[in-house]
Amino acid sequence: MEQVKVLIVDDEPLIRNALGTILATDAQIVTLDSVENGLKAVEFCQNHEVDVILMDLQMPIMDGVTATREIKSIKNSPAILAITAFSSDDYLVPVLAAGASGYLVKDTDPAEIISAVHAVHRGTAAISASVSSELVSAIQVAYRDTTQEVEDLISDLGLTAREVEILNLLAKGLNNPEISKLLKISETTVKTHMAKIFSKLEVRDRVQALVAATRMGLIEIPRDS
Template sequence: MIRVLIADDQPLVRRGLALILSPDPDVEVVGEAGDGAEAVDLAGRLRPDVVVMDIRMPVLDGVRATAELARVCPESRVLALSTFDMDEYVVAALRAGAHGFLPKDVSPEELIAAVRTVHTGEAVVAPRLLTRLISTYVRAPDARSRGADTTALPDGLTPRELEIWRLLARGLDNAEIARDLDISVSTVKNHITGIFGKLGVRDRAQAVIAAYERGLVEAERRIT
């Protein structure tokens, strides 16, 4: 069973999420929290596998609650929810330790699939959506303005790993990377596992953030 804790400040939303998740034979909703502080407290007592966490909540918001859970209850993986796709708090949640996020208008099937994915330890953010978010909200320092060398990247990365990391950061999924480099998908997966280890990141989301922050790829400027 996948033990799930739901955290949202709106009782109607909590009930709706519970009604979506509970019928699945592999999911057990073990509790509901009305704010981030209550979510941290309940997670400490109930030890859920997955916490479905609204980002904007009173008392303690979802970002700070996620960071606290990563510290005190790391076995509970957070799936963050946001009202809007383009939400600066999503990147903050990923940095804080969330394993992914979904907009609240996803289908019930997508929500259940995401809970299952997060339970396995994988990120659940679609690559292109993740790239849009980071391109909008993560601003790597301008290396040229500070005279830094953008090749000063983590030691130990091979040229092939660097190439795959750059493509991953630009939003390509494993199959697209494989086609672009004319290699197998399994080879791409093996390289990505190695990249994660050398970067010291947990998943694809954090690897993309690291690429922008280290200047491997540049954030696109939005046209207003």
């Protein structure tokens, strides 16, 4: 059974202990260590093999966004799952842009935290539903690039009509099985399209694809009602 090696990064001992307790309920997850700031996280990753990091964002010495950027510059860097008490776009977009594959708030259900760890380890993404409106506001308002007509941009990127269709379904929150059922194509075909989308947008996963596509004005993420 493959083990997922996790590093916990948070300046609050209580939170580090709580996350460690949650992760210990999954036999596949091994918590390697817990550290109290971003600098120690960077140093740990330079000397140890880590699969996933649970990264707090507000910490002394080095914050989580800076640490994420530093760690993602390391060869074969681990997946990073931001986990914070704040759902503000002041933190959300910067940490995603720095290379995080997911963003959870600390009141997330323990089972969802475990699922998110496995998701980012597989190369997919995880994001709390409670921060979806902040994701919309932050990317569409602050990061959207409107310098080029969308149709021209789609052509320049080499995106097919089907790939744009899948991007829009992804923006609506559909997963691979749901997209497969709706479009009446196999899940394997969906995964193939998704891989081509990631390559053309030069991203690693679904969250980064949403960030890039929304920033460029290719899609719009529906706002929560």
